[in-house]
Amino acid sequence: MKQAYFVTGTDTEIGKTTIASGLLHAARQAGLSTAAAKPVASGCVQTAEGLRNDDALALLGECSLPLTYAEVNPFAFEPAIAPHLAAREAGMQLDVAGLLPAVRHVVAKGADFTLVEGAGGWRVPLAGEESLSDLARALGLPVILVVGVRLGCINHAVLTAEAIRRDGLRLAGWVANIVDPQTSRLQDNLATLAERLNAPCLGQVPYLEAPSPAAIAAHLRLPEL
Template sequence: MSRTWFVTGTDTEVGKTAISCALLHAAAARGLRTAALKPVAAGCDEQGHNEDALALQAAMTEPLSYLQVNPVALQPALAPHIAAAQVGKRLQASRLAGLCRGVMNSGAEFVLIEGAGGWRVPLSERETLADLAQQLQVGVIMVVAMRLGCINHALLTAEAIARDGLQLAGWVANQPGQRMACHEENLRTLQQHLSAPLLAEVPQLSPYSPERAATYLDIQPLIGS
């Protein structure tokens, strides 16, 4: 089976997809076959395509179909459980886990499963995306948006991951917007309080490209020797 990680964020719009694409490029540069999924995507076009899922599909080495990359595509740009209810669908962690395992066993050596929003985003009245990660029993990569409030959001997310019995395999300090005040001080505080390795400090890139972002990443803690 492949080495697989669940990519979560400290909030929505933190750069999960951008960092996931960069991780895929970094792994491919090491000669690894890569694949990724966004099991649930809310905010799809009339063709049922989500721009984040399309970006993942373009960044991986394996020729997966769009349906394999994004098996549940919801048109309303809302929280997944609300979007699903509006279109008469019910989301279940066990079904999503089965779809993920299909890709995990497809031959890729480096697989990312990108969540939606943060760690506790609901799938239904009883389940959250954290239940999906728990069922898969994979390591977690946390993307931290370096902006006001990031310390609290990151530490709470890391605590929740640990409480759910999963390993925080690494985290990325991403700068999705203008550089925050006291950036270095905030970064040092996060490093002092998070025991997982810092995989990268990625600045705001204009224009952004996953190949360029990949140059900031150190994926050695993920893949070993």
């Protein structure tokens, strides 16, 4: 059964792309075809081919279907700031209506396993009163939540899970990505997350000095397809 998921996180810089790339790698190892989209990316670098984002390139590298960079990341901005501010500075309006066709195009490729990665957390603003969560709602995709495990993560994770469900979407699973290996009472925190999130844990990823997709995949299991 072909399946697609929306990947969100408890915050920015908590390893969403690292985990998404690991999930895609695990899917490829399982013999599944893969595709991905990161519709909005700020913090891009100007290259001879145009603006490029490291996260989008990482996802593209784990896609087995022949996708172009523009298909994976149709809206790229250079400043490393909130996407709606970067779009405003570029004279663009970033809204769900503009993002939706590009993402649906990737999902329609029909890969066995497709991931659509958001930017930052669940309520990252777009134009007007819209946020990236409205894009997930428009797509109707189940959600994978990446929890950056550090002090304060339980509150962030529970609030995000509540918002996902309140928006009418299914929390398909969550991944504990240990971004602070010195987190006090780590195992107790992980146990509390498991109790409170009420969704399958797809893996506990330890802090890794070289978090390659293959290394990450070893700590993950795919959601049920």
